[in-house]
Amino acid sequence: MSTLTARNKASRGSDRRNVIVLEDVSKQYPNGTRALQDVSLAIPDGDFVFLVGASGAGKSTIIRLLTRAEAPTAGRIEVDGEDVGRLTRSHVPHLRRKLGVVFQDFKLLPAKTVYENVAFALQVTGHPDDEVRERTDVALELVGLSKRRDHYPDQLSGGEQQRTAIARALVGKPPIVVADEPTGNLDPVTSWEIIQLLSRINELGTTLVMATHNQEIVNAMRKRVVALEHGSIVRDQAQGGYQHA
Amino acid sequence: MSTLTARNKASRGSDRRNVIVLEDVSKQYPNGTRALQDVSLAIPDGDFVFLVGASGAGKSTIIRLLTRAEAPTAGRIEVDGEDVGRLTRSHVPHLRRKLGVVFQDFKLLPAKTVYENVAFALQVTGHPDDEVRERTDVALELVGLSKRRDHYPDQLSGGEQQRTAIARALVGKPPIVVADEPTGNLDPVTSWEIIQLLSRINELGTTLVMATHNQEIVNAMRKRVVALEHGSIVRDQAQGGYQHA
């Protein structure tokens, strides 16, 4: 936590550098679908950004481009100072370790338990075993899954799977957290707990990007809102709501 | 539609028969988790019921029991007059055809396109090809996916996958529709469109059970609400809201 706090102090300066930059990014999938068109976006270090837009607007596509799960058809993407488009294969894992991602479809490893799924995010970076154990336990406690630690994903409720995905995204304390619809399977109470957790992490300096349909949360948080429509940004508002102000 | 209308008229009589009955149902999963305890519930023909409760409360488990994806540990389940627990293997498919289910995790066939996934629900019951085509087209139009008909599930956004699952559940015009968190990946506008669609189908006589976390929708619809907590029913209210009245 100490490094996070340090980063926090430094980053709250007047001109924070942008940790995420998209310049005229377009994405056309191989089957011809144009998911993004000329999207430009800059997210400074420590920001909290909501990504909103109708179903199919392109929110998940942006996230896929950030993690280099997909390459853009045109345009430039920069994450933490690195040009994502020009990363060599061997550098991609290092990019991904800087991004804690909650996938919309969770992407849990089916042959690993809840505990093992979360621990995996620490093991890839070669943390010592006892640190893995300790931090994984803390992360599971935070999302309220300690009781389900030995369940396999197909033995979990939808919301429990989602919280496992959240725990895995946070356990490595990455400088940037990207959450794709992290409360879609959670009841309002649990949703708020998760949002508060994310909010606290953001206050400690983590940059947070969250794609969501949850109107209530967006409206209540009064954070920056980027709205997409048919693959283009139609609104980018500092302290916005879900609907156009 | 004519048969649905007829059923509708008949069912709106004074003493509607129960199409879904749970009597003291308990479910303990093989790994020891007690998901349901002594749940009793009766849903009359043509009813519209919201199933609410925290993450892990047991909503999806009830749905799995209704479709006989799981067998109860104790208790009796009746669907459309048939004792689900005593169905022979060869009768299970016929039970499932009476239930249009929107699964929380969609359960789309990965090697089939959107169109084929929806059409499949009609093909299993041996509908003639032209009828399959016609009805599938209508269903895709209803959920706004005509443009995506030839996409495979992994080429869809989360919300598009969810709408495909909804179209598949409705296309066979089953007498009972069970939807598990059908709006979790949909923006508010699309969510409302789907709810209105379900509401219309319910008015035409279809019994509707919907597990959801969407507070706004539950509160606005003022339908029957069954609330679960730790596997037990804690509230069953005729025109309820998401929270305790």
Added chain:
Amino acid sequence: MLRYIRYIGAQAWQGFWRNPVMSIASTATVAGMLLLSSFFVIAQRGLDVSLNFLQSKVELYLELDDNAKPSDILALKTRIESDPSVDHVLYVSKDEALTRLKEVADKTGQVSLADVATNPLPASLEVKMRDAQQTKQLASMMRDEVGKGVVTDVVDNPSVVDKVLTITRVLSIGGISVLGLMLFVTLFVIVNTIRIAVHARRDEIEIMQLVGATDSFVRWPFIIEGVLVGIFGASIALLVLAASAPPVMGAISGFLTIVPIDFGPLFALALAGSVLGFALVIGAIGAVISVRSYLR
């Protein structure tokens, strides 16, 4: 019904082509195993033909008394011919024996025998065996005849005959058991491969069932897909065989000037038919077995 069949066919075709990695890998395995089996069936057949040829070389000579009565010789010949283990008996007169010897002597360039005055060679009965295994028994029977005025000597070569026969027997039993194991393993491996491929698609089976598909509605497309894998695999194996047959046969025929390996006109056809039939049935059986585990 027709709709159902058309549906199954379409589904099977789709299932095959939309899981290309698994379909191609399964087909390749089927092709490889069938190629191996076919190759082995051919080798086993060649071994058989060679061994039969080797056995057909087993003969027994009965040297006859110069003074034996023709009627006695004929009676003996008839008696031997009635033995079921004997193929045929040839009477070689003294003159014929001499002529033969002269021919051999000419060919091999040995000293000319043309000027031999009296014929020292005996007449003989050449007994060609049908069942070479019985040679020893017949020879000992014939030895009882020696000195009774017809037969003067029985010429076989007990130790060589025995050895040839033993080797023959061991080789052909060995060949058949390896072939049996081969077919068993082929069946086992193909079924196993299909099982892994179906296992990888168990979620699909579960989803189909949840949407109301009956067991047979789920099962049949998989069975036909298994049949497709079998047919494609067999076709590939047969094409490879057909393509490699001429050069291999050409190479072998260098050795074959002496041993006439002839598989018979229908062998290729019968082989192709059995390979295709075998593949098709295994494909279907593999699918049935594999799908059954997930239809519960």
Added chain:
Amino acid sequence: MLRYIRYIGAQAWQGFWRNPVMSIASTATVAGMLLLSSFFVIAQRGLDVSLNFLQSKVELYLELDDNAKPSDILALKTRIESDPSVDHVLYVSKDEALTRLKEVADKTGQVSLADVATNPLPASLEVKMRDAQQTKQLASMMRDEVGKGVVTDVVDNPSVVDKVLTITRVLSIGGISVLGLMLFVTLFVIVNTIRIAVHARRDEIEIMQLVGATDSFVRWPFIIEGVLVGIFGASIALLVLAASAPPVMGAISGFLTIVPIDFGPLFALALAGSVLGFALVIGAIGAVISVRSYLR
């Protein structure tokens, strides 16, 4: 580093046991193919031993002039022995020849030859071939000696020798090519099976990568899992072989009283070692190839 190795081992073990259907099916395929290969290697070895034995029966007799000088005979013997295709040459004197004949006659119960007055049998040189293929050539060379005062006759049996040699050659070339194809198909099928099994887990590979795992972090557990499949498969194959060896050998030894099939003391050990090594390497290679397609 140690932590990394321990991690890989644990992951591989987990991967094997948490996908039991696929692991067991792959292992079974490996076991089946190795069993078949081993069985075939043994059969091929048996064929080889039999054929060598058959070849070792090929001899050449040189009948000697009764009046030949012992020094000339010795010179000839030495000359023949220097030929690399010859194993050894045995001098059989007239007396020895008679003694042998008497023994044979006694055994086979033919008319007693004990009372023969003058010895009609010639002395001879028995040439045992090392390389039976050269018999013909040596025989024709020796025929040039006939009539020069030492050799009176060369006894071989050109047509029979030729036939035996041809069959021998065809069988052993056939055996080796089937064995080659066998090993190739074994490799191919095992790699294919692992590929299907890995393909079924491609989502896992993708997820691991998305969470920040490097290629080698993903690859190594799969490789070790492939090695495990190889080791388990080989062990099963070897156990089945070991269990079936005594009864099979017992059954065969009935025939083996005459043909001494001896595989040598280290054959079993060498076989077990190669099977295990082969399986282990193929398992690893199969995993490397299969995983590579999904690491992009």
